[in-house]
Amino acid sequence: MGISFTVLSSGSTGNATVVRNEDTTLLIDAGLSAKRIDELLKERDLSGEELDGILVTHEHSDHVKGLGAMARKYNLPIYANEKTWFAISNAVGQIADDNRRILETGATREFESLRVESFGISHDAAEPVGYSFYDGAEKLSVATDLGYVSDKVKQAISDADVLVLEANHDVEMLRMGRYPWNIKRRILSDIGHLSNEMAGAILSELLTGRTKRTYLAHLSRDHNMMELAKMTVRDAMEDRGCFYKDSEFRLCDTYYDRPTPWDKVSEP
Numbered sequence: 001m002g003i004s005f006t007v008l009s010s011g012s013t014g015n016a017t018v019v020r021n022e023d024t025t026l027l028i029d030a031g032l033s034a035k036r037i038d039e040l041l042k043e044r045d046l047s048g049e050e051l052d053g054i055l056v057t058h059e060h061s062d063h064v065k066g067l068g069a070m071a072r073k074y075n076l077p078i079y080a081n082e083k084t085w086f087a088i089s090n091a092v093g094q095i096a097d098d099n100r101r102i103l104e105t106g107a108t109r110e111f112e113s114l115r116v117e118s119f120g121i122s123h124d125a126a127e128p129v130g131y132s133f134y135d136g137a138e139k140l141s142v143a144t145d146l147g148y149v150s151d152k153v154k155q156a157i158s159d160a161d162v163l164v165l166e167a168n169h170d171v172e173m174l175r176m177g178r179y180p181w182n183i184k185r186r187i188l189s190d191i192g193h194l195s196n197e198m199a200g201a202i203l204s205e206l207l208t209g210r211t212k213r214t215y216l217a218h219l220s221r222d223h224n225m226m227e228l229a230k231m232t233v234r235d236a237m238e239d240r241g242c243f244y245k246d247s248e249f250r251l252c253d254t255y256y257d258r259p260t261p262w263d264k265v266s267e268p
């Protein structure tokens with residue numbers, strides 16, 4: 001079967017992604033109400049009963065809003081590093097001791113045949129992480145909520161067959177937008193969010209021929225549009241000499257209000 005995934009919802013109104021293979025199904029973040037996550041799972045013919053655990057990237061509410069409720073409703077273990085556990089302790093409510101699992105940044109954990117690696121990212125949270133998933137030779141990487149892509153992150157996500165990468169904002173739209181200047185500065189900073197241009201620059205370095213598609217994620221509803229994001233990413237790649245035909249590499253959409261279709265990592 002290999003790795004399949006669906007981005008259930010992406011953006012500052014709530015983030016959740018399902019990654020599964022033949023023996024394991026994991027939820028990455030639970031940033032919407034449990035009721036909404038249940039609805040989104042149902043849209044992809046899945047139920048919370050089928051989940052084996054929840055991996056947390058960081059403590060911001062758009063990533064943990066429904067975390068405690070999902071864990072309690074389905075008796076799910078939650079995996080997060082120690083600093084993130086500390087940061088979510090109030091928001092998450094009562095969690096059974098057995099469901100409080102530590103997955104330290106940089107650590108690898110095998111969920112039967114699905115291997116998960118966490119890697120540190122740069123964001124204004126206690127100890128934010130992204131995740132890579134491996135099944136045999138297949139690799140899927142998920143990296144959102146990062147202001148800057150370090151060499152370590154590049155290494156962690158390089159050679160992924162499929163990548164879910166943040167393209168949060170168009171810099172001009174953000175500059176001209178309605179947010180107060182201190183928030184704009186924070187979003188533009190190294191611990192903020194990746195712009196479309198930065199996402200394209202990273203992809204131009206990462207595309208070695210193995211990565212077949214990238215889902216552009218966590219788009220700002222105020223300061224971005226999917227078509228603009230795709231155009232800017234593509235232009236940024238071409239400016240750096242990285243040309244591709246759609247048959248070799250594709251940019252794919254994520255949505256804040258509906259799940260992406262199931263995607264099999266092994267498919268071309």
Ligand SMILES: O=c1ccn([C@@H]2O[C@@H]3COP(=O)(O)O[C@H]3[C@H]2O)c(=O)[nH]1
Binds near residue numbers: 013186221222
């Ligand atoms: O001090 C701050 C600065 C920013 N933010 C978030 O960053 C997000 C960037 O994408 P967005 O435009 O969809 O939404 C923005 C906000 O949700 C925040 O919550 N607090």
